[in-house]
Amino acid sequence: MLEVGTTHYLVLSFLLFAIGVVGILARRNMITVLMSIELVLNSVNINFIAFSYQLGDLTGQIFAIFTIAVAAGEAAVGLGILLALYRLRETTQLDGATEMSG
Amino acid sequence: MGAIEPREFLLLAPEIFLAVAGMVVLAVGSIGRGLAHRTTALISLVSLAVVGALVLTVQGPAVGGEAILAGMFMIDGYALFWKGIFLLATALTIVLSMRFVEEGGYPAGEFYALLLFATTGMLFMASGFNLLSIWISLELMALSSYILAGYFKRERRSNEAALKYFILGALSSGILLYGISLLYGATGTVQLTELAARLPAAMAAEGMLVSLGWLLLAIGLFFKVAAVPFHVWTPDVYVGAPTPVTAFLAVGSKAAAFAILVRILYQGLAPLLVEWQIVVAAVAVVTMIWGNLAAVTQSNVKRMLAYSSIAHAGYVLIGVLAATEDGLWAVLFYMLAYSFITLGTFATVILLERREYAGETYADYAGLARRSPFLAAMMLIFMLALTGIPPTGGFFGKVYLFAAAVQSGWTWVAVVGVLMSAVSLYYYMGIVVYMYLRDAEDDTPTPLPSRLLAGAIGLCAVITVLLGILPGPIVELAKASLLQLP
Numbered sequence: 001m002l003e004v005g006t007t008h009y010l011v012l013s014f015l016l017f018a019i020g021v022v023g024i025l026a027r028r029n030m031i032t033v034l035m036s037i038e039l040v041l042n043s044v045n046i047n048f049i050a051f052s053y054q055l056g057d058l059t060g061q062i063f064a065i066f067t068i069a070v071a072a073g074e075a076a077v078g079l080g081i082l083l084a085l086y087r088l089r090e091t092t093q094l095d096g097a098t099e100m101s102g
Numbered sequence: 103m104g105a106i107e108p109r110e111f112l113l114l115a116p117e118i119f120l121a122v123a124g125m126v127v128l129a130v131g132s133i134g135r136g137l138a139h140r141t142t143a144l145i146s147l148v149s150l151a152v153v154g155a156l157v158l159t160v161q162g163p164a165v166g167g168e169a170i171l172a173g174m175f176m177i178d179g180y181a182l183f184w185k186g187i188f189l190l191a192t193a194l195t196i197v198l199s200m201r202f203v204e205e206g207g208y209p210a211g212e213f214y215a216l217l218l219f220a221t222t223g224m225l226f227m228a229s230g231f232n233l234l235s236i237w238i239s240l241e242l243m244a245l246s247s248y249i250l251a252g253y254f255k256r257e258r259r260s261n262e263a264a265l266k267y268f269i270l271g272a273l274s275s276g277i278l279l280y281g282i283s284l285l286y287g288a289t290g291t292v293q294l295t296e297l298a299a300r301l302p303a304a305m306a307a308e309g310m311l312v313s314l315g316w317l318l319l320a321i322g323l324f325f326k327v328a329a330v331p332f333h334v335w336t337p338d339v340y341v342g343a344p345t346p347v348t349a350f351l352a353v354g355s356k357a358a359a360f361a362i363l364v365r366i367l368y369q370g371l372a373p374l375l376v377e378w379q380i381v382v383a384a385v386a387v388v389t390m391i392w393g394n395l396a397a398v399t400q401s402n403v404k405r406m407l408a409y410s411s412i413a414h415a416g417y418v419l420i421g422v423l424a425a426t427e428d429g430l431w432a433v434l435f436y437m438l439a440y441s442f443i444t445l446g447t448f449a450t451v452i453l454l455e456r457r458e459y460a461g462e463t464y465a466d467y468a469g470l471a472r473r474s475p476f477l478a479a480m481m482l483i484f485m486l487a488l489t490g491i492p493p494t495g496g497f498f499g500k501v502y503l504f505a506a507a508v509q510s511g512w513t514w515v516a517v518v519g520v521l522m523s524a525v526s527l528y529y530y531m532g533i534v535v536y537m538y539l540r541d542a543e544d545d546t547p548t549p550l551p552s553r554l555l556a557g558a559i560g561l562c563a564v565i566t567v568l569l570g571i572l573p574g575p576i577v578e579l580a581k582a583s584l585l586q587l588p
Binding site for chain 1 (some may be wrong): 146290
């Protein structure tokens, strides 16, 4: 039997993190971007909990709980901004948001 | 870690008071039709003054350095100096906002409440001594700032600014957090002194994890201080956000990000000094070069100021890089001077904004010397200070930073700084040329619509000049606010 160790969790979390970062940078729909942000934060949670288990130290789990709370706040703010965007432009696509270029 | 005494919570009285004040402002702003704009602003200003007094009386006696709540926060002189900068910056931002928010036609309670929440986050950041508490405080500031940037929600540019700020801000805090998680995995702690103590052993055992961890953490911090190549959000956010918010972001958020950057690098990552110095040096050089060159090509004043604030982040990084006492107090002095100079500059831009986004092109400054000699003179002082020409605070700020870099053997970085300051003369003096040498289309005098705002501009200018003539007292204060060096 293959033992599932910390390394496996690290690989999983790295994959999630990479998918999330690419999603934030490349996707053109705000809702997909919000989901990608959640992926990044959750990949961090996996890291924290895997390390916490490996080290026998509770700090990591506490950190993960805080991350979940902040992620909820971040999603709320993100959805608020998205709502304002939708009211202004009737779309959730980011392509329209190019009044300023830089 | 012994038991936590109630006294330790008492030491955090200023922060707790400010958070409560923010909630009170939010509540009174939403009951019925809300209080008048000016009353809300006044309540916020008074609470900031109370917080200032509390910081001095409650935390003042602990300047020697006292870690509280199981090492979560540190009350020391370093934190106190930054808290002073944050409180002054927020108070001036409120003065700057009053007319703007009133004319924007949006509810005032939320605006001032969010400013106070962001300031609470900054105060906690200055004291944060654990990567967990630092990150939560950072998020408190960042989430409030995202909303503030999009405060003119029926204005497309403001919404777009909030959107870009939010997406890239969330990405940066994700990267920062991933770095923290890796450092935690390698060392088993997120408390800064323990981290520093365990890093050498962790480097030997888990070199990869540590290197990747601190690099990601540093990238997240560079995002927040708007250093190249992590600056892409800055110009759009600064242009699109309501101008008082831009001033707040350019001064408050940047200063708070520097406060934690220095604390994490000096105290948490002290064993990695040689490694991070190389990275900071590279980022500082690229930031100064790119920030200044990009500013030269701008035709929008707010956009130019955004690139100039990127360039100034580069100068401050020179002081961080030195990792000496001289470098550290130079950073503190520079951030104080820069705060007043930048707030004054943005206040002048606000006063020129007749409607939401006017007053932004260079042409709007044509013939200003004849239309309003006062505003032109003030702008001249601020532009001289941003370039670093005596007799202004900007001059001494730069001299101290560059001198510290030369003393610690980073002469080539200081040389780049001096050269790029010369480049910056071109675009700062561009405004002066427009103000004094070009003729305006109409010569009607520009009225000063708000005495309060004019007073705030005057105050910033006086402090800017005073810092350039008598920098001594502030230098002494900064020297008394140092961190333990790596």
